[in-house]
Amino acid sequence: MTLTTVPAAHSPLDQKILEHFHGLVVRKDLTTELKQNAVVPTYVLEYLLGQHCATDDPTLIAEGLESVRRILAKHYVHRNQAELVKSTIKDKGTHKVIDKLTVTFNDKAGFHEVEFTNLGIKKVPIDDSYVKRYPKLLVGGIWAITDVEYELPVDPKASPWQIAGVKPIQVAGVDHDAFLAGRARFSTDEWMDVLMQSVGFNPVHFSRRAKLLTLIRLIPYCERNYNLLELGPKGTGKSHIFAEFSPHGMLISGSEVTAPKLFVSNANGKIGLVGYWDCICFDEFAGKDKKVDKTLVDIMKNYMANRTFSRGIEQLTAEASMVFMGNTQKSVAYMLKHSHFYEPLPDKYIDSAFLDRIHAFNPGWEVAPVRHELFCTGYGFVVDYIAEVLKRLRTEDYTGLYKPFFEVTSEVSTRDQTGFEKTFSGLMKILHPNGKATPQEIGELLDFAMECRRRVREQILRIDDTFKPNDFAYRDQQSGIEVLVLTPEEQQYPAFSGLRPLSSRTTADDITESPSHQQPDAPNPVEQAPQETPELSTPSLKERHLVVPENSRGWSYRRLFGDYLIGASGIIIRDPYIRAFHQIRNLVEFLRMVNEITPIGDEVNVHLITGSDQESMEKQVENLGQVQDSFAGTSTPFTWEIDASPNFHARSITASTGWKITLDRGLDLFQWFEFNAFNAAAVVQEARLVKGCEINYIAVKP
Structure with missing residues (x-):
């Protein structure tokens, strides 16, 4: 097979990477193609590519590829x-x-x-x-x-x-000062994209929160004795980073490990894996049928809390981080309603003392399934290089860098504080390795870190009522604004999540809609999402503001809009971006929803006002015409017009019932999904990941 020798075009980010980290980067698509012929870890291939192909010169890349292929053909042992x-x-x-x-x-x-x-x-x-x-x-x-x-x-x-x-096969050494100097040439957004490309993903397809959910997996490489749990559906790439990313990490099956293999053999005194590796990932950790040694669980509890383990009467220490990856079979809503998030784990690990040692619970259900489009074709660090950088950062301690700007105001336990501070420290090392960031950036990472620890604590409360409930809250030292940290699933399913009343210390009025540090992709809602009911009913409607959490599932047009459209005879949609195929498909799904809630014999006229551009207008007009023709004769006759005004930006749905719904994203609420007959997301909106958005329900004069 002939390998591609040059991408269609270098992005500005690729050019910047090549400029400031020359000789330390590689084209990720070359790794992917080479890997088809040699079943070796990514860091092995990229070590060779880094030696021969760390350039943007097409001729040198072609020559380097030939060299790598010759080396593999001649020396790699199949x-x-x-x-x-x-x-x-x-x-x-x-x-x-x-x-x-x-x-x-x-x-x-x-x-x-x-x-x-x-x-x-x-x-x-x-x-x-x-x-x-x-x-x-x-x-x-x-x-x-x-x-x-x-x-x-x-x-x-x-x-x-x-x-x-x-x-x-590894990088000989890293000039850390040169690395920091290179990092300083990139903005935070650019640096996040550099890291996403370095782990093999195209950042274009990831929101800011989705990038954090991916990059948190790097913390075990740069933070000593960090314990991470991630549970989610199959096929989301949970173990990818731990299998391929670093020569300092080991991926093992959760059912294959024993106490002597992991810690120490009392028979011969041989130190186990924790003495030699920076990160040990237990893959396929979930599963009720797995046999678990209770002695191993007890040793792990002590090690995860104190970094120590015993060999006879002798106490030994190690610095290896522990990562636990497993698959879930149930939806988030089901687990919240009927059990807890730890339910997929083997029974012996559903131990509050063991689980309390987990520093962060990464919600794998928010991560999109891995597909071809997600893989990177641009430049990223040779993984062994960035692995060595992260190893060097293990000696740093950034746990207290938030304290000049933010104060934790809730009475959290020592383990809670250790958990979110270690997560915060790790994210700082990854994104801001020099320890310097703006208060807004620091606040964003603190908020995310507290959320990941809160998920650990809230689920423990479901299995052990001896644990004391507590809030996770912090105050901005400059503005005095206090923020109560909730997980997205608590916001989306308040009826199932077991939320406790806000303490007298924190009231709803104290919680800001958008803290000064918060990014647009990670809003802090001012109102919890209403709980969906199996049958659509006519509720007592009220004006309200709703924030739909990014990367969540369970949302549909019927859940968001249905109650406010019941009884309408006419609906006007104002959305300047009903142009592309997926946007018009969204429109069709909205019309189908209105059709379903319209009583037999009644009719609701739906009129669209949208925008256009010269490049897409011809196809847009053709598609909208087909929609109009197809819905003629139904309960929802459809008409449309194009508003050419350059100031047409606001998006809304106005019903004749006297309600106006404003949407900052219009009908384009859902993230990309594979559109085929066998994909639930193609036919069930609740199965799709959504884009974070805000919706206002306003009473207007009919």
Whole structure:
């Protein structure tokens, strides 16, 4: 297969990355294409690409790709070609191979032996100097370029294979000051996009909150002893970063770990994984049928709280962060109504003492399923480079950087405070590695960090009533405004979320609609969303302001507008952006909703006033004409007109019943989804992720 050698065009961000981090970036689509032919970790491929293709020169990229392909073809060991490689080593006497090496100690012979994962040769002696230099050889193994020699030994019991040299595939070192200087040339928004591209995603398809939900996964690499839990549907890429991103992290199956493997073997005193890795991710952690060692849970509780574990009477310490990833089977609303978010976990882990050690609960249900369009085709850091940067940042402590600007005003527990402060510290290191940010940016990260810890605490309250409920609130030191932090699911499902009355310390009037630090993509609602009922009824309508949380599900036109449109004989939609295919499809779904709530024999005339542009007008007129024709003869006859006024921006729905609904996004509420007959999101609006928006319901004179 011929690899693409040049993208259609460099984006301004790509050009900026190349300018300020020359030689440390790589085109991510090259990694994706190469990976189809070599089943090796991303950091291995990008190590090679970084050596040969860290440029924007098409000629040099083409030459570099050929070099990488030759290296992989000549030296990478495919399992099904292991015998051929062995024969090559025998014929040549020596040969370089790219393979994963794992070392064990032969206690009877008194020396270390190495096993090649793909090559399949075992019990190959290796000099102790390599083991001392690269201790991870003993725990989990490392990928390396190894010089392997073959010579028949005099002793028939000895191995004919010998190792002449080992070179781990990783960046030799990082100039941290140069990294900080380069970071200073990017705005916060640009830097978030750089990091998204570096982990392989196209930032164009992610909202600001969605980027935070992705980047929080990097915290275990830059924050010591950080404990993260993420549960969500299948296919959202939960384990992607932990499988491919860093040579300092290990992904293991949650059911495969044992206490000796993870901590220490009392039999031989051998330290386990926590002693060698910065981050250990337990994949497929959820599942009621998984066998769990209660002793392991108890050891983990102590380690996650105190960083210590025992070997007999001796106390040992380690710095490895723990990440737990698992799939959920139920919707958020179902779990809130019938159980709790921890319900998918094995029973022995549904332990309040264990769960209280979790610093942040990342809501995986807000993350869009991974699809082809989400992958990056631009430039990002060679993952091993950014992994080394994050490792360097583990020595920094940014937990208190919010205190000059914000004061925590609620009586949170010590573990709550530790949880959100470590999350805040990690996000600061990732986004503002020099420790400097605006009060607005600091407030945004503090708010998000407190939300992630609040989710841990609120769900624990459902399984253990001995835990004390408490609010999560902070005050802006400059403005004096106090903010009560709620999770999006509490805002969306107040009837199910078990919200407690606001304390006398905090009243609804104290909560600002939009704190000065808050970003447009993460609004703080002034009113909780109403709870949906199975059947549409005629409620007591009132004027109100509603904030729809970004990245949430469960919303539909019927839920948002239906009650206010019942009984209308005419509806006027003002939306300047009913132009593109998906926008007109939204219009059709709105008309279908009105049709469904209109009594048989009645008729509601729906008139659209929209805008246009020269490029799309012809197709827009054709599509709107088809809509008008198709709804003729139904309960919702449809007409439309184009307003060419340049000042036409406001979007609203006005009903003859005397209600006007203003929408800052118009009908375009939903995020992109795959439109096919087998996708629930194509036919059920509640199954779609929404864009954050604000809606006002205003009583007007009919």
